[in-house]
Amino acid sequence: MSRGQYRDEGVVLRTYKLGEADRIIVFMTKAHGKVRAVAKGVRKTKSKFGARLEPASQVLLALYEGKGELHTVTDAEIIAANRDIREGYNLFVHAAPMLEAVDQMAQDHEPDVAVYLMLTRALATLNDRRTPLVTTAFFWKLLAYSGVEPRLDSCVRCDAAESLSAFDFQSGGAVCTNCSYGGGVPISSEALDLMRQILGGHLNQALAQTVGETTAEVERLAIAAIEHHIERRLRSTTLL
Amino acid sequence: MSVYTEPLQALIDELNRLPGIGPKSAQRIAFHLLKIPKEDAARLAESIVVAKDRVHWCRVCFNVCDSDTCQFCADDGRDGRVVCVVEEARDIVAIERSGAFKGRYHVLQGAISPIEGIGPEQLRVRELVKRLEDDAITELILATNPNVEGDATASYLARLIKPIGVRVTRLASGLPQGGDLEFADEVTLGHALEGRREL
Ligand SMILES: [Zn+2]
Numbered sequence: 314m315s316r317g318q319y320r321d322e323g324v325v326l327r328t329y330k331l332g333e334a335d336r337i338i339v340f341m342t343k344a345h346g347k348v349r350a351v352a353k354g355v356r357k358t359k360s361k362f363g364a365r366l367e368p369a370s371q372v373l374l375a376l377y378e379g380k381g382e383l384h385t386v387t388d389a390e391i392i393a394a395n396r397d398i399r400e401g402y403n404l405f406v407h408a409a410p411m412l413e414a415v416d417q418m419a420q421d422h423e424p425d426v427a428v429y430l431m432l433t434r435a436l437a438t439l440n441d442r443r444t445p446l447v448t449t450a451f452f453w454k455l456l457a458y459s460g461v462e463p464r465l466d467s468c469v470r471c472d473a474a475e476s477l478s479a480f481d482f483q484s485g486g487a488v489c490t491n492c493s494y495g496g497g498v499p500i501s502s503e504a505l506d507l508m509r510q511i512l513g514g515h516l517n518q519a520l521a522q523t524v525g526e527t528t529a530e531v532e533r534l535a536i537a538a539i540e541h542h543i544e545r546r547l548r549s550t551t552l553l
Numbered sequence: 554m555s556v557y558t559e560p561l562q563a564l565i566d567e568l569n570r571l572p573g574i575g576p577k578s579a580q581r582i583a584f585h586l587l588k589i590p591k592e593d594a595a596r597l598a599e600s601i602v603v604a605k606d607r608v609h610w611c612r613v614c615f616n617v618c619d620s621d622t623c624q625f626c627a628d629d630g631r632d633g634r635v636v637c638v639v640e641e642a643r644d645i646v647a648i649e650r651s652g653a654f655k656g657r658y659h660v661l662q663g664a665i666s667p668i669e670g671i672g673p674e675q676l677r678v679r680e681l682v683k684r685l686e687d688d689a690i691t692e693l694i695l696a697t698n699p700n701v702e703g704d705a706t707a708s709y710l711a712r713l714i715k716p717i718g719v720r721v722t723r724l725a726s727g728l729p730q731g732g733d734l735e736f737a738d739e740v741t742l743g744h745a746l747e748g749r750r751e752l
Pocket residue numbers: 468469470471472473488489490491492493
């Protein structure tokens with residue numbers, strides 16, 4: 314069954330070149346989950362789409378569902394261009410892993426408004442506040458939303474609340490020194506505090522943290538945790 | 554299990570590895586090749602082998618050429634102080650067609666694309682910096698594509714190269730000639746406003 318014309322809003326996750334002048338655009342939409350649609354002629358300099366269908370753009374869309382697997386983009390208007398992300402190397406390399414993670418985790422045509430809103434807010438925040446911590450925080454929040462919120466206040470093996478010194482992706486949380494022989498990567502108490510801020514409703518405070526060793530540690534852990542969860546590597550994190 | 558005989562499947566697999574060619578296109582092209590006269594197929598195969606053999610990268614700018622340096626690097630009539638940086642050798646053709654540029658080129662052989670795991674190390678960036686150290690270059694024109702990958706590449710290069718003391722400019726981007734203003738998107742219009750000039 315095809316639904317013909319429909320409207321929705323979406324974020325451009327990535328694009329693939331198609332034929333001479335077209336692209337396949339992968340959107341995370343608000344009401345239709347992940348959607349793949351062809352934008353005809355978008356690579357021509359005079360395309361009516363202009364720069365609207367570039368990764369990290371949030372757009373209002375008119376789409377057409379025909380018989381084929383791919384839908385067609387018939388119109389697009391900018392909701393948020395996130396221009397600083399699109400034009401600045403540093404911000405773009407931090408946006409790309411968020412787009413890639415959503416592309417990996419979201420299902421075609423399965424609406425997930427929460428993920429859509431998390432992504433649009435994260436992109437807007439990255440665009441405005443320009444801190445790489447946005448990506449780290451987005452990953453931890455995405456994991457929590459996916460049902461794998463890490464346990465941070467006591468050891469996942471023995472419940473001890475003291476001397477937490479490692480993090481175990483398999484059991485999803487902090488591990489105390491006594492139990493750390495059973496596996497896990499070392500984690501500093503500063504990193505644990507930062508993760509508690511991110512996941513405990515103190516995001517603003519967390520984002521204000523100066524970028525340094527601790528933020529890098531939590532970023533590494535976030536990437537490893539998300540890769541563990543989706544059971545594959547994220548290519549775009551190699552540029553972080 | 555493949556439904557085709559092994560040589561045909563091998564051909565489909567090879568075609569499928571080419572950029573922009575999916576499984577369906579690969580099948581279509583393979584069947585087309587089976588139908589054409591043997592001479593035509595041989596000519597195609599031969600031209601691939603000859604091109605692979607004779608065409609290589611210019612030692613200076615990484616344009617395609619059939620000798621040590623390309624026609625632009627070898628031409629003394631061109632201004633060696635201004636270098637236009639492009640993603641692919643085919644972009645040189647487009648710029649040459651404009652007739653508006655008389656300097657030299659540098660081909661990056663791609664653009665930064667985090668989603669494809671392509672960073673500066675996979676591009677001819679190190680070679681560009683080396684050229685800036687050795688040659689008397691005073692200006693770099695960044696002519697990467699006006700899309701996210703091209704912008705990220707330009708922004709990376711600008712940050713890397715400006716401290717060296719070379720003037721770095723980016724191709725103006727804005728409204729396409731012959732278009733209507735009302736159809737312009739915000740990003741393009743924003744660029745056009747920032748890049749406006751005195752009349
Ligand atoms: Zn324990």
